[in-house]
Amino acid sequence: xxxxxxxxxxxxxxxxxxxxxxxxxxxxxxxxxxxxxxxxxxxxxxxxxxxxxxxxxxxxxxxxxxxxxxxxxxxxxxxxxxxxxxxxxxxxxxxxxxxxxxxxxxxxxxxxxxxxxxxxxxxxxxxxxxxxxxxxxxxxxxxxxxxxxxxxxxxxxxxxxxxxxxxxxxxxxxxxxxxxxxxxxxxxxxxxxxxxxxxxxxxxxxxxxxxxxxxxxxxxxxxxxxxxxxxxxxxxxxxxxxxxxxxxxxxxxxxxxxxxxxxxxxxxxxxxxxxxxxxxxxxxxxxxxxxxxxxxxxxxxxxxxxxxxxxxxxxxxxxxxxxxxxxxxxxxxxxxxxxxxxxxxxxxxxxxxxxxxxxxxxxxxxxxxxxxxxxxxxxxxxxxxxxxxxxxxxxxxxxxxxxxxxxxxxxxxxxxxxxxxxxxxxxxxxxxxxxxxxxxxxxxxxxxxxxxxxxxxxxxxxxxxxxxxxxxxxxxxxxxxxxxxxxxxxxxxxxxxxxxxxxxxxxxxxxxxxxxxxxxxxxxxxxxxxxxxxxxxxxxxxxxxxxxxxxxxxxxxxxxxxxxxxxxxxxxxxxxxxxxxxxxxxxxxxxxxxxxxxxxxxxxxxxxxxxxxxxxxxxxxxxxxxxxxxxxxxxxxxxxxxxxxxxxxxxxxxxxxxxxxxxxxxxxxxxxxxxxxxxxxxxxxxxxxxxxxxxxxxxxxxxxxxxxxxxxxxxxxxxxxxxxxxxxxxxxxxxxxxxxxxxxxxxxxxxxxxxxxxxxxxxxxxxxxxxxxxx
Numbered sequence: 084x085x086x087x088x089x090x091x092x093x094x095x096x097x098x099x100x101x102x103x104x105x106x107x108x109x110x111x112x113x114x115x116x117x118x119x120x121x122x123x124x125x126x127x128x129x130x131x132x133x134x135x136x137x138x139x140x141x142x143x144x145x146x147x148x149x150x151x152x153x154x155x156x157x158x159x160x161x162x163x164x165x166x167x168x169x170x171x172x173x174x175x176x177x178x179x180x181x182x183x184x185x186x187x188x189x190x191x192x193x194x195x196x197x198x199x200x201x202x203x204x205x206x207x208x209x210x211x212x213x214x215x216x217x218x219x220x221x222x223x224x225x226x227x228x229x230x231x232x233x234x235x236x237x238x239x240x241x242x243x244x245x246x247x248x249x250x251x252x253x254x255x256x257x258x259x260x261x262x263x264x265x266x267x268x269x270x271x272x273x274x275x276x277x278x279x280x281x282x283x284x285x286x287x288x289x290x291x292x293x294x295x296x297x298x299x300x301x302x303x304x305x306x307x308x309x310x311x312x313x314x315x316x317x318x319x320x321x322x323x324x325x326x327x328x329x330x331x332x333x334x335x336x337x338x339x340x341x342x343x344x345x346x347x348x349x350x351x352x353x354x355x356x357x358x359x360x361x362x363x364x365x366x367x368x369x370x371x372x373x374x375x376x377x378x379x380x381x382x383x384x385x386x387x388x389x390x391x392x393x394x395x396x397x398x399x400x401x402x403x404x405x406x407x408x409x410x411x412x413x414x415x416x417x418x419x420x421x422x423x424x425x426x427x428x429x430x431x432x433x434x435x436x437x438x439x440x441x442x443x444x445x446x447x448x449x450x451x452x453x454x455x456x457x458x459x460x461x462x463x464x465x466x467x468x469x470x471x472x473x474x475x476x477x478x479x480x481x482x483x484x485x486x487x488x489x490x491x492x493x494x495x496x497x498x499x500x501x502x503x504x505x506x507x508x509x510x511x512x513x514x515x516x517x518x519x520x521x522x523x524x525x526x527x528x529x530x531x532x533x534x535x536x537x538x539x540x541x542x543x544x545x546x547x548x549x550x551x552x553x554x555x556x557x558x559x560x561x562x563x564x565x566x567x568x569x570x571x572x573x574x575x576x577x578x579x580x581x582x583x584x585x586x587x588x589x590x591x592x593x594x595x596x597x598x599x600x601x602x603x604x605x606x607x608x609x610x611x612x613x614x615x616x617x618x619x620x621x622x623x624x625x626x627x628x629x630x631x632x633x634x635x636x637x638x639x640x641x642x643x644x645x646x647x648x649x650x651x652x653x654x655x656x657x658x659x660x661x662x663x664x665x666x667x668x669x670x671x672x673x674x675x676x677x678x679x680x681x682x683x684x685x686x687x688x689x690x691x692x693x694x695x696x697x698x699x700x701x702x703x704x705x706x707x708x709x710x711x712x713x714x715x716x717x718x719x720x721x722x723x724x725x726x727x728x729x730x731x732x733x734x735x736x737x738x739x740x741x742x743x744x745x746x747x748x749x750x751x752x753x754x755x756x757x758x759x760x761x762x763x764x765x766x767x768x769x770x771x772x773x774x775x776x777x778x779x780x781x782x783x784x785x786x787x788x789x790x791x792x793x794x795x796x797x798x799x800x801x802x803x804x805x806x807x808x809x810x811x812x813x814x815x816x817x818x819x820x821x822x823x824x825x826x827x828x829x830x831x832x833x834x835x836x837x838x839x840x841x842x843x844x845x846x847x848x849x850x851x852x853x854x855x856x857x858x
Contacts, residue, residue, distance in 0.1 A: 115254045117230035120713040122162070127708055130161070134656035134707060137594060139637040142683050149813035150758040152683045154391055157639055157690035164694045164704055165201075165231075165714035168649060169414060176216075177204050177228065180699050180720050182237075183412050184245045184265035185274060185405045186374060190442035192407035195348050197265035197276040201237040201697055202228030203249040206263065206276045208348055209413040215317070215346040216296045217261070217278065220253040223294035223331065227251055227259065231714075238696045240264075242394035244372060245401055247697075256287040257334070266371040270354030273347040275318070277359075277367055280342045282334045290336045295319060295344040296329040307358065311350060318345035318359040375401060382435025383772040385737055388765035389757070395689055396733060398698040399726040403431055406723050408443045416702070416719045419450055420514075422528070422610070423724040425462040426666050429469055430727045433734055435773055437474045444470060448483050451490075457497070457507050458525035458610075460490040464532030464552075468539040472747070472775040477543050487536060488548055494529060495555050498562075504586065505562025512584065516603050520584035521566065527611035530559045534615075534745035556745075563616060567623070578633050579626025583608050594635040595643065596658040602645035605636050609667035615745060619674040628675060638706065639691050640683030642668060646703050648718040657707040662692040662700060663724035666731050673735040678755035678810065685732045686757075692725065700725030737769050738779065741804070747775040749804035749840075752794070753783060758812050761785045776802040783809070790817075790849040798842030809834040809849055818850040 133141055141160045145152040166173065167180035175181060179202040185193025196209040204226050206215045217227040228234045233252040240246035246264040253259070260281040267274050284290050299316055302309045304325025309317040319330035320343035334340045343359045357363070379397055387393060406412055408427070410420040424447055432440035444466055451459050464487055471480050497507045507526050509519040533556035540549035566585040573579055574591055582589035583604050592601035608627075617623040630636075636643060638660060646659030665684060672680045693700045694717075701717025702725070709716050736756050741749035753767060760767055761783065768782040777797025784791050790809055796802070809817060811834060820827045820836055823846050829836050838845055 115256070117254075118232050121711045122708040122713055126162070130707060131656060133160075133638060134596075134658055137633050137635045139632065139639065142637060142640050142687065145639075145683060145686075146679050151679055152640070152686045153757070153759065154389070154686045154689055157683075157686040158695075160639060161691045161706065162713055162715055163236075164692075164699075164701075164717055166712065166716040167701065167720050168716050168718055170648065174414060174719065175200050175205060175207070177202055177226065179204070179228070180694060180701075180717060181205075181207060181413065182245070182247060182697055182699055183209070183402060183405055183721055184247075184276070186265075186267050186371070187378075187404050187407070190407070190439045191446070192409065193274075193405045195274050196405065196412050197274060197346075197348050198413045199247050199263050199265070199276065201247065201249070201694065201699070202231070202234055203237075203247070203251060203261045203263070204228045206278070206346055207413060209417070210349075212298065214298045215276065215278075215344070216298075217280070218294040218296055218329075219251070219259060219282075219291055220257065221255060221289060221292065223292035223329075225253050227261065230254070236695065239394070239398060239698075242390065242696075243397035243401070244375060245398075245405075246368065246371070253291065255289040255291070257289070257291040258283040258287075264368065264371055265348070266367045266374075268357075268367050268370065270357040271315075271347065272351040272353075273349040275367070276346045276348065277364055278344045278346070279364055280344075282332075282340045282342065284334050284336050284338055287336060290338070291334045293332040293334065293342060294326075294329045295346075297346075299328055299350070302328040306355075308353070314350040315347055315353040316350045317347070318353070318357070319343065320359050378404065382437075383433070384768075384770045385434075385733060385772070386766070386768045386770070387733075387737075387756070388760050388762075388767065391689065392685070392733065394696075395693070395698050395729060399730055400434065400436075402698070402721060402726050403427065403723055403730070404436065404439065406721070407439060408446050409723065411702075411719050411722055414719045416722070419446060420724075421447070421451075421456075421459045422462040423663065425466045426731075427723050427727045429466050430666070430731045430734070432470055432473050433773065434730065435771060437470070437476075437773065440470055441474075441476070441479055444479065444483075448486055451486070455490060455493070456510055456525070457494065457529045458510065458522070460494065461525070461529035461532035463487070464490065464536040465528065468532070468535035471539045471543070473773040480539060480543050484540075484545065484548070491533065491536070491548070491552050491555065494533065494559075495551065498555060498558055504566060505558060506566060506585070507559065513603060513607055516599075518584075521586050522607070523563070523567065523581065523583050523585050524607040524610040526559065526563060526585075527614040527616045530556055530563060530616060531614040531745065533559065538746055560616070571623075573626070574630070576629075576633055577626070578630035579623060580630050581608070581611075581623070581627055583611070591630075592634055594655065596635055596645050597655040599645060599647065602643075602647075602658070605631075605642060606644060606661060606664040609642075609664065609671055613667035613670035613674070615674075615742075619676070624671075624675055628671070628677070640680060640685075640687035641665065641692055644703060646705060646707075646718075648703055649705050649709060649716055650707070653707070659703050659705045659707070660692060661703045662688055662728050663702045663722055665692075665728040666724070669728065669732040669735055673739045673755065674741075676754065678736075678808075681732060681736055681755040682757045685729070685736065688729050688732065693729070698726075700729075734772075737767070738772055738774065740775055746801070748801060749806070750774065750776070750779065750796075750802065752781055752805070752807045753810070754806070754808045754835075756808075756810050758810050761790060761809060762812050763787045775799075781807075785851075788851050788853070790847070790851060792847035792849075794838060794845040794847065796838075796840070796842050796845060802840050805838040805840045807836045807838055807847070809836070811851065814854045816852050816854070818852040820847065820849045822847050
C-alpha cells in the first residue's frame, strides 16, 4: 500500500532541500553548505513491500479509485528520476541526465546533437569528448546546479519545446535563471548551443564571476569569440573577456546582468557579421520554435484534455524525429538496435511520420543484410507490411522484396530441417542472454511477419510469394502451438505460465524478478503476446495475463526487470523497471480490451519511467534505492524505445485496430481513455491518423449533459466493424445515443457503441445522466 499522504508529503518536501552526495560537491568550500539527503527508512520499507508483492499493489490502488489512475496519483509512490548511469558509473560530470537537442535534416534525424545536462551545468557533444561547462559564484569555481537543494528543476519552454529552463542560487545567494537550446542559423556551418544566463546579485552578500569554460585547449580570444586553429568554438556577448579557454564575466554585488554564450557543436567558420546579443539570441529562439511548430503540424495529431500528456506527446515526437533509428545518443547505445528500432519506426508511422518510417526501414534493411536472425527477419517483414498498409506506397515493398523473399526462403529452409517439431532454428535468447533456445518470442514474430507480408504480396502482384509465405506461416503457427502445449504450465492460482524457451524444462517463476531468467522472460515474452499467436480473450491470453498480474510482472503498470545494468548483482527484491519493452505489453493489453491497465501504463510511465517535465527515459530505471540516493537513476538515457512506448500507449487509448488471422478488419475508437478525459468541458480529437483502412479523424466534446461526436471514417472494403467507447467519469452514465439522428444501441456496462462501417462522416449525440448527490 502507498505511504500515508502526510508522510509522503514530508518526504517530497525534503527533496526541495536535499541532494545526493554524488552531485553535492560544488568544487570549493561554500559559504552556504549544501544539505545532503538519503532515502528514509520509511520510504525504503514502502518500496520494499511493493517489490516483494507478486501483485501490482500500487497499480491496483490506483485502479480502485472511482475514476481510475491519474498522473497525480501515480506520482505519489516513487521519488523522481534524475541521475544517468553507464556501466562505468555516472554518465555526466554531475551525474544528472542530459536532453538531446538538434534539428533533423530530412528523414534521418539530426546530424549532430547537443546534449544539454538538465541541471544546467554542461553541454556535451554527441560525437566526442568536447563540452561547455557553466561556472558561477566566487571566482567562478561553483558549477551551476552543483547543489540540487538550490536548483529549480528543469522544465521545457511551453512545456514541450526543446528549450531547457532552470534556476539556481549559488553559495553566496546570487540568483540565476538559465535558458538553453540548440539551433542552426545562417552564418554558421555548425549547430550552435545558445545559453542565456540572467544573473541577479542585488540581494547577495557577494557578486559573482561567471565562466563559460571550454574543454578545448589552445584557445585564443578574437572579437568576442574563442577560437582555436582559426575555427570558432564559442561566441559570447559584450562585457565578457576571454581568459584561456573560458569567457568570463564579473557581476558586482547589487547588480544584475544578462549574459549570452553560443557554443558550436563542431568548431568551424562563422560569419564575421554574426555577433551574439539579445537580438540574435531571440531570433535564433524564434526560428527554432517555428521549425518545430511546423514540423509537428505534419502527420497525425492526437489531442486530449490532459496538458501534461500533450506536452509529453510533442516532446517525445521531437526526440524521436531528432534521433530516428538511434537507440540513444552520446553513449554506447548510439546505434541501431533490433528489434527496438523497428518498433520505433512502426510507431512513428502510426503518428503519420511515414517518410521517417520509410527511411528507418531502409536503414534497418541495409543493416539486416549483413547478418539476419529470425527475430530480426520477422520484425522487418512485419514493419514493411505495416508501412504498406498505412501508406499504400508500393515502392518500398518493391525495393525490399528481393531481400524479404530471401528471408522468407531461409525461414522455409529452417522449417524443412526440423520436421520433427516444425520450429525454426535455435537462436540467441536476446542480446544480453547468450543461451541459444527455441525462442517463443522470436519465432512468434517470424510467424507474424510471414502472415502480414503474405497479405501485402497478395495485394501487390506477388501471388507466388504470398502463397509461399502463407504456407510457411501456417506450418510454423501449428508447430508453435504444439510446442506451447508441451511447455506451458497451469498453476494452482488459475494463471498460465508459458516459457519463452520452448521444449525445455522451465519451471514457473514465483516472482519474475527474483532471477535473471525471469527478468528477461518479462522483457521478451510480450513480443509473442502481441503477435496474435494467442487470440485475444483466448484461454492462453487470459491465463498469461493473469500470471503477469499475480507474479510480479508489473509495478505501477510498468514492466519490471532486475535492473542488472544499474544494480550489478541485485539480491531480490532489489529491482527496477524497463519501459523500453512496454510497447508490446501495451499492444497485448489493447488486444484484450484492458482499458484500466492501459491507462495505468500511460500514467505510470509519465510518473515513474520518465523525468518530470522533460520526458527523458532510460533503458532501465531504478526502483529500489540505489546507493542510498534520494533521486532515482536511469541507464543510458535518452532511450527512443522508452519514448515510443509512451507514444504507442497513448495512441492505443484512442485508436486500436482489430483483426482476424493477421488481417485488420475493425477499428476501436477511444476504447481506453482515462475517465477524466470526457468530463464536462473536455474534448478529445484525432486528426488524419493513418490506419490499415485509410486516414481517420474523429472528435468527442463533453458538456454537462451531452457528448457530441463527429467521426470521419476511411473508405475501405476491408473495414467491417467500427466501435466507439465513451468512458465517462464515474458519476456519469449514458442515457441514450443517436447516430446520424437514429437511436443506437449501447453497451451500458462499457459505454461501447457500434457505428456503421461506411466511409464518410458520422454524427453522434449521447445524452449523459449524472448520479444525484455525486460530485
